[in-house]
Amino acid sequence: MSGADPPPGTATNPPAASRLIVDARGSWCPGPLMELVRVIREEPVGTEFELLSSDEGSRKDVPMWLEKAGHRLVEFRSDSGFDRYVVQKTHE
Numbered sequence: 132m133s134g135a136d137p138p139p140g141t142a143t144n145p146p147a148a149s150r151l152i153v154d155a156r157g158s159w160c161p162g163p164l165m166e167l168v169r170v171i172r173e174e175p176v177g178t179e180f181e182l183l184s185s186d187e188g189s190r191k192d193v194p195m196w197l198e199k200a201g202h203r204l205v206e207f208r209s210d211s212g213f214d215r216y217v218v219q220k221t222h223e
Contacts, residue, residue: 180220
């Protein structure tokens with residue numbers, strides 16, 4: 132092993148589908164969408180984001196923005212008092 136090789140078991144690249152939680156519960160329109168847009172810009176392609184939103188306007192705003200921006204809605208689930216959107220960044 133050369134000095135430049137990482138130790139065994141060390142990841143050299145992040146997993147292709149890491150997931151970040153964006154907890155925007157209690158934030159109102161357009162807050163949850165703006166938080167999602169901000170973090171998507173900061174992370175690499177392939178990253179998944181789990182947006183938690185208690186704002187009913189997000190049900191329309193998030194899918195519309197994703198379609199326009201070209202990212203993918205992986206899953207939508209309504210939980211007790213909030214919605215959960217799993218989104219994947221598909222391009223820069």
